[in-house]
Amino acid sequence: MNVTDATTRRRLLYGLGIGASGAALSSLSIGRASSRQAPARQVDSDASDWHEFQRTTANTGVATASTPLQSPVETKWRASTLGAIASAPAVVGDSVYLGSEDGKVYSVDREDGSIQWEFEAEGGVRAGIAVRQGQVYAGDNTGQLYALSTDGAELWSYASPDAALYHPITATNDYIAFLGTGGAGDFPHLHVLNHDGEEVYIAGPFGVADRDVTAFQPVSPAIGGDTVYVPASDGLIAIDVQEAEVVWSEGAYLTSSPALSERSLIGSSFGGISSASTSDGSTSWSYGISDDEVYFNESMSSAVIGRTVVTAASDRDNEVTYVYANDFVDGDLNWKARISANTNASVVADETYAYVADLSGTVHAYNIDTGAEAWTLDLETNVWGELAVADGVLYVPGADGYLYSIHNAPPNEPPTPAFKVSPASPVVGQTVEFDATASSDDEEISRFEWDFDGNGVADATGPTVQHEFESAGEFEVMLSVTNTDSSTQSVTKSVTVQKATPTSSRDTPTETGSERPPDSATDTSSATTQPPESSAQSQSLFGAERGLFFQGDGLLEGPISAWVLSAVGFIVSIVGVAYTVLKDN
Numbered sequence: 161m162n163v164t165d166a167t168t169r170r171r172l173l174y175g176l177g178i179g180a181s182g183a184a185l186s187s188l189s190i191g192r193a194s195s196r197q198a199p200a201r202q203v204d205s206d207a208s209d210w211h212e213f214q215r216t217t218a219n220t221g222v223a224t225a226s227t228p229l230q231s232p233v234e235t236k237w238r239a240s241t242l243g244a245i246a247s248a249p250a251v252v253g254d255s256v257y258l259g260s261e262d263g264k265v266y267s268v269d270r271e272d273g274s275i276q277w278e279f280e281a282e283g284g285v286r287a288g289i290a291v292r293q294g295q296v297y298a299g300d301n302t303g304q305l306y307a308l309s310t311d312g313a314e315l316w317s318y319a320s321p322d323a324a325l326y327h328p329i330t331a332t333n334d335y336i337a338f339l340g341t342g343g344a345g346d347f348p349h350l351h352v353l354n355h356d357g358e359e360v361y362i363a364g365p366f367g368v369a370d371r372d373v374t375a376f377q378p379v380s381p382a383i384g385g386d387t388v389y390v391p392a393s394d395g396l397i398a399i400d401v402q403e404a405e406v407v408w409s410e411g412a413y414l415t416s417s418p419a420l421s422e423r424s425l426i427g428s429s430f431g432g433i434s435s436a437s438t439s440d441g442s443t444s445w446s447y448g449i450s451d452d453e454v455y456f457n458e459s460m461s462s463a464v465i466g467r468t469v470v471t472a473a474s475d476r477d478n479e480v481t482y483v484y485a486n487d488f489v490d491g492d493l494n495w496k497a498r499i500s501a502n503t504n505a506s507v508v509a510d511e512t513y514a515y516v517a518d519l520s521g522t523v524h525a526y527n528i529d530t531g532a533e534a535w536t537l538d539l540e541t542n543v544w545g546e547l548a549v550a551d552g553v554l555y556v557p558g559a560d561g562y563l564y565s566i567h568n569a570p571p572n573e574p575p576t577p578a579f580k581v582s583p584a585s586p587v588v589g590q591t592v593e594f595d596a597t598a599s600s601d602d603e604e605i606s607r608f609e610w611d612f613d614g615n616g617v618a619d620a621t622g623p624t625v626q627h628e629f630e631s632a633g634e635f636e637v638m639l640s641v642t643n644t645d646s647s648t649q650s651v652t653k654s655v656t657v658q659k660a661t662p663t664s665s666r667d668t669p670t671e672t673g674s675e676r677p678p679d680s681a682t683d684t685s686s687a688t689t690q691p692p693e694s695s696a697q698s699q700s701l702f703g704a705e706r707g708l709f710f711q712g713d714g715l716l717e718g719p720i721s722a723w724v725l726s727a728v729g730f731i732v733s734i735v736g737v738a739y740t741v742l743k744d745n
Contacts, residue, residue: 208551212290213248213328214461214506215548217337217383218420221463221508227552227568228512229525231535234569236553237273238562241266245557248288248328248546250296255310256548256555257296258563259285265298267312270553273565277312287338288328288380288546293355297336299325305338307357316357322349328380328417328546335360335401337381337388347375350390352401361388361401380461382420384438389418389425396425396441411441417461417506419469421488426462426469433462433471433486445491447484449473463507463514465528468494470514474502481518483507485531495531499524508547508554517543517556523566539564574649575601577641581653587660588632595624599641607642614638629657 207225214221243262250257255276256268261284267276279298287299295315296308303325305318322340327348329338336353352361377391386402396411396418412434414427424444425436435444462471467488474481481499486492501518508515513525513534521539526532545557554566579596586592596608609618612627614636620627629635635657640650 209253210249210251210548210550210555211292212250212330213288213380213546214417214419214463214508217330217332219330219380219382219417219461220419220421221461221506222465222510223508223549224465224511226510226549228510229515229535229549229552229554229566229568230512231525232569233525233535233537233554233566235537235539236565236567238558238564239266239268239273239275241561241563243284243561244544244559245561245563246286246544246559247298247557249548249555249557249563250289250291251548251550251553251555252291253310256563256565257289257291257298258557259287259289259298259300260561261286262561263300265289265296265306265308265312267296267310268563273563279306279308279312279314281306283324287325290329290331290336292331292336293333295355297329297331299329299338301326303340305329305336305351305353307355318351318353318357320349320351322346327378330380330383331355332383335383335388337383337401339376339378339381339390341378348378350376350381350388350399352388361399361404363399377415379415379417382418382425384420387438389420389438391415391418391427396436398438398441408441412436412443412446419462419464421464424488426464426488428460428462428471428473433469433484433491435469435488435491447486447491447493449482449484460503461506463509464488465509465511465514468528470507470509470526470528472503472505472507472516478502481516483514483516483524483526483531485514485526485528497524497526497531497533504544505546508549510549515547515549515554517547519543521558523554523556537566572643572645572647573602574647575599575605575641575643577639577649577651579639579651579653581637581655585656585658586629587658588630589628589660591626591628592655593624593626594637594639596639596641597623599623599639601641601643604644605641606644607640609640609642611638611640629655632657632659 210223215223241260241262243260245258245260247259254270256270259265263281263284265279265281265285269276281300282304283300283302285298285300290297294310296310299305301324303320303322305320305325307315309315320340322342324341325338326341327339329336338351339348342348347364349362349364354360375393379391381388381390386400387407388399388401390397391414394410395413397409398407400407413429414434415429416427418425418427423438425438427434432446432448434446436442437444460472462469469486469488471484472481479502481501481503483497485494487494499518501520503516503518505517512528514528516524519542521541521543523537525534527534539556539558542559543556544559548555552567556564558564576599578598579594582593594610599605608621608623610620610625612619635655636652637655638650638652640648642648
């Protein structure tokens with residue numbers, strides 16, 4: 161249904177300047193006509209959920225029950241839309257809800273990033289999503305507010321008198337509150353509806369105290385009970401929407417969305433970070449920012465983590481971001497960090513880290529206690545929208561149309577070492593090759609170390625090495641492999657080294673590469689092994705291998721037969737010579 165009732169009364173309120181008293185404002189503001197109900201109490205959301213911009217209507221931006229994101233982190237998934245994402249996502253149950261400049265509201269599976277459903281609005285959806293009472297609230301750039309069921313069905317819509325809805329929507333169990341964006345020369349209006357889409361309170365620019373006109377800052381208000389806290393041009397204003405009256409005005413000057421914590425309102429403005437009391441809006445403390453570190457973005461909010469307030473501020477030239485951590489009680493500066501890019505998003509936090517996304521697409525994590533930068537992650541896209549952190553996952557909307565889900569990287573499995581030995585049963589002094597190329601890892605192995613003597617000290621490095629054992633025995637060879645994440649795993653293998661066995665010259669291969677068959681006369685089981693002949697003997701005139709008639713005929717085998725035949729040959733030669741001489745004479 162389209163909620164359009166009370167239009168006449170709305171327009172009357174828009175155009176009039178209301179007098180100093182809250183009663184005058186009450187007489188023209190739209191409230192519940194029935195008797196006053198018990199004050200609504202903000203109910204803390206499920207620890208694993210992030211219901212809206214800065215998590216709840218308190219705008220503190222912290223999820224203390226969420227598992228801290230520690231290095232290394234990685235992108236778990238990214239969900240695609242067809243336009244830039246400049247809104248604040250909400251994370252409730254099994255879904256992440258977000259709006260896109262493509263004119264759609266998306267429900268994304270929290271586990272894998274798959275699209276569950278899409279709802280088509282009349283214009284680009286930039287106003288931050290809020291989820292309460294089983295309803296999803298989104299606003300578009302035509303001024304329409306949509307109430308959807310968690311399965312994507314439209315329940316009702318509300319036509320705002322403002323030109324567009326660009327700022328985050330906030331919702332308690334009783335109220336939905338948001339500020340519109342006026343057209344040229346127009347001021348935004350504060351809208352408070354119930355969950356049926358009926359107007360509870362609506363107000364535009366109005367006079368407060370001695371000022372002629374007070375205009376609301378274009379930010380997300382904070383809600384505590386029935387009181388809505390809104391920064392305005394004259395300072396903070398507290399409005400009881402149940403009674404439709406201003407509780408106090410002209411409080412501390414803030415231009416950002418206020419964070420409500422422990423009866424204090426924390427926020428920032430051009431040149432300072434301040435804390436104001438919820439009782440009267442008076443300033444409790446203020447920390448001044450130097451001229452070259454002027455707070456730039458009006459819609460950003462501080463994160464309040466225990467006693468620490470963390471605020472991101474862009475400089476005057478919109479080129480550098482400073483991150484400040486102030487004491488919640490007295491405003492003293494705890495630490496300060498500098499980022500070489502401007503930012504467009506508020507700080508969010510868990511109990512350990514504060515997260516800041518700069519406009520260039522780099523996400524930074526800072527230790528809340530020390531300010532040390534724990535890690536950075538470059539998403540390679542501009543970040544225009546607001547962040548959310550829930551259940552150990554950081555959600556970052558990108559200008560490229562993707563919603564990025566960042567989580568702790570799963571622990572890297574250690575490498576698996578393996579190696580081969582060749583030969584498997586070496587002898588003393590023999591060169592042994594060790595090959596570890598069969599080792600494996602899910603990333604990359606960066607180091608191979610070998611210990612051959614069991615003393616725990618590497619004797620060699622590399623995937624393949626060679627080694628000679630100097631003595632016989634059984635050796636425990638250990639291979640240790642280390643991957644690029646410095647995870648090391650080792651494996652040990654026993655290598656048995658044998659003594660060297662002497663061999664005879666008859667077992668030496670011939671020049672052709674073949675081995676002589678054993679001699680039946682000399683190579684018997686009862687024969688004693690003869691020492692190998694020297695090279696001089698094997699090459700002598702009467703060596704056994706020469707033979708009598710041809711090489712290796714065996715006729716000159718053995719030293720005795722060789723000398724006898726030699727003597728016979730000598731005598732024959734003498735006789736031949738004598739015969740020749742006698743014949744010639």
